[in-house]
Amino acid sequence: MNSSGTTVKRSKMNLIIVGVVVLILILLTTVAASGLVNIPILTHVLGTDEAKDLGVEVDPVLFDQMVEENGITLKSPISEYQLTSNIQYSDPAPMDITLSSSQLSSYLQATNNEGAIKQIQVKLGDNNEAEMSAYVDLKDYGYDFKGPVYVSGRFEKSSDSTISIDIYESKVGMLPMPDGSADKGEQAFEDLINLNLAKMSGLNIETLEIQDGQLHFEGDFPKTMEVV
DSSP, X not given: OOHHHHHHHHHHXXXXXXXXXXXXXXXXXXXXXXXXXXXXXXXXXXXXXXXXXXXXXOOHHHHHHHHHHTTOEEOSOGGGOXXXXXXXXXXXXXXXXXXXXXXXXXXXXXXXXXXXXXXXXEEEOSTTEEEEEEEEEOGGGTOOOEEEEEEEEEEEEOSSSOEEEEEEEEEETTEEOOHHHHHHHHHHHHHHHHHHXXXXXXXXXXXXXXXXXXEEEEEEEEEEEEEO
């Protein structure tokens, strides 16, 4: 075979190799972008090994101040208070409270960072709209899911003791969540919150609104909490 034929074959082989490498990189990037599989270096570079940073400052001191100023008694260690915990509520009393994004995020991180939902940030907006990011790991609950989740949508009162959620956008890692999964996630999250609210003896939501980057609650709220 002459040298020109050999050169052509080598060029074709090089193109095939490059094509395979590019395809592998695209597949790895897609998987890493989902945040569901940890691919060393690539997952870290894409930032999908942790929750999306919404730029909300979190400070444990804000949580301590909020608990003290509102006369809330926590009978169990703070780390045990999670969305999935069995919490006993008592001593309902009138409460009128306004929380900033930093205060709400500090509360949610102080009470959830040992559970399935970690690194929670909530960025409050206007007209009952908000953004939330978190790192979710559901392996202890029988689901093969681990990764960063981001949602934005509307959060508002639906009755004296329940809320409703309307999610506009949802992502797992850098990728949009499929419509079917997003709808199921929206309903599951709403059900989880309302399940917790149903445990709050004496809860009465008169006002629950998000405006000017703040969450305002007015009504009756149980001020003693214990994990059982």
